[in-house]
Amino acid sequence: MSTPDALLTDEAGNGALSGVVVLDVSRVVAGPYCSQMLADLGATVIKVENPRDPDYTRTFPPFLRHEDEEISAFYAQYNRGKLGITVDLAVPEGKQVLKDLVAKADILVENFRPGTMDKLGLGYSVLREVNPRLVYTAISGYGQTGPLSRRPAYDNTAQAAGGLWSMNGEPDRPASRVGTIIGDLSATMFGVIGTLAALRHAERHGVGQMVDVAQVDSVVAMTETAVVNYTVAGEVAGRLGNEHPFVRPYELFPCKDGDVFFGGYTDKFWTITCEMFNEPEAATDPDINTMAKRFDRDTYERRVRPLLHKWFADRTRGELEDMAGEKVPLTAIKTIDEVVADEQTAARDMIVDVDYDKFGQLRMFGQPIKLGVTPATPARRANRVGEHTDPVLQALAGYSLEHIEDLRSAGAL
Known part of the structure; x- marks a missing residue:
């Protein structure tokens, strides 16, 4: 069994981001997928969940089942390769735990509504005092600024507010949402890009920064030529079904x-x-x-x-x-069954198999980024709730087992 210190490096392997420590306090998709991409690429990612209210995608289907136990494949796909700890950020002792972890971390990823972390006393203005090198990635619906920044938002919010929904569907039928969570997924990609850019700056200059990514902004950036078609020619993009705006046949x-x-x-x-x-x-x-x-x-x-x-x-x-x-x-x-069975999919390792012991094998999508020298490692399990709390707090925060037990008794873990 790995020592607490070895655990931090053993889970990450030798990827391109080996040695980078990420605190993931996000939930659902956009934040977790952002940190999962970093984990695939070699970062040590620590998933921080509330002990009494963990990431609710753990209850999302489909499930791997064994007798009366189950594991969400939805959760597993977006949280693979992470270490899992529980911390209640609402109690004073839990706030201090996060600060102690931030002091040793390189990146923090959150996707709460703007202002939530500030209300907890754990916003960027506080955490950058703890660690000036910290890259603080905040993914939200409307972003950290602007008149709508505090509004609640989901993927469909971004598709609606970003214009994509109005452009999608057949010309003679009502508009249709894009058939996947493109608001979440596009924000994930821009979140990863922004995080890596900010990390490079922090490593060169010792100064971190906030990375502010909005789902709505991300969707706007996915609308191809719709913006310039309007600003240049006054054309408002409509629904074209399967056609391209001007390229034919296509x-x-x-x-x-x-x-x-x-x-x-x-x-x-x-x-x-x-x-x-x-x-x-x-x-x-x-x-x-x-x-x-x-x-x-x-x-x-x-x-x-x-x-x-x-x-x-x-x-x-x-x-x-x-x-x-x-x-x-x-x-x-x-169809997706044909994609999973396709020889090109197999040749590109885009379906990976992970053994979950008594639960069986989970087949999920792999990592599309192929690096020639430091390949990604996507075929890894997701964490169970709080699975690595003790060794992570020992290794990263320097806590003794006695202190960890005191924190647990106080309801912080």
Whole structure:
């Protein structure tokens, strides 16, 4: 069994962020996923949960089950590779525990509503006095500033307020939310980028800073050309279904056993496609022989789309993919079971297996960042509630076992 000091390094391994200590006081997705990315890349991440109110995604399905015990696979996917401790930040003794940990940490990640950590007496203005090098990453709905900053927010809030919801769906139907938590996930990515940038500055200059990332801001940054289309041309983005605002052909097409994405819009790809389907004359047809002509909506609907429907209708997804090969961009639109079983997914280690002993094996998505010298280590378990409290407080805060027991008796742990 590892000593308390060894535990901090054993869990992280030899990744690119080895030696970096992260305190994760966040919950649900945006914050936990941000710190999980850092853990995959080698940081020692310590998940801090309230002993009486732990991260409620531990109750989210699906579950690995053994008799009357269960583990949330949802929680496990976003908290893998972390050490877990319990601290009640509402009591004075718990506040001091966090401060003692912050003194030795490099990064703290939280995703409470702005002002919550300040009310606890643990906001950035307090913690930077404890550790001037601290990178304090705060992910929230509307950000730390602005007239709406204190409003509660979820992923759907960001999709609605950031404009993405209004752009998504079919033109003749009500708007649809994007079918995943893109507000949380985009904030995660920007949170990781901001954290690493601030960490580099702290390591070079000894000065930390707050990293302020808003879900709404993150969604706005995901709207492609919608902002400049409006500010330059006065066009308000609408719902286009599977189409691109101006690039054609670049959308879904039905085929014999499902649907494919085809994006052969350049002159080069269009010529190859016409030859591939034994109609080379379509590449030189003066009506559709240039990209600009094919982009014209009326011309596209009248001449190009019917050709593609004809070419694809009697062929399966597999046949079309085989025909396209490495020549033109054509991809089967896959269901998630097909993605999990796909040879490319396997080749990229994007499904990893983790043994949870009596609970069985958990298969979850891997780490998309591939580093040649210091590879990520995503195939690790998530922590149980408070699993590593004693050794972490011994190693990082320098507490004795007697002091830890006193804190536990006082309700701080």
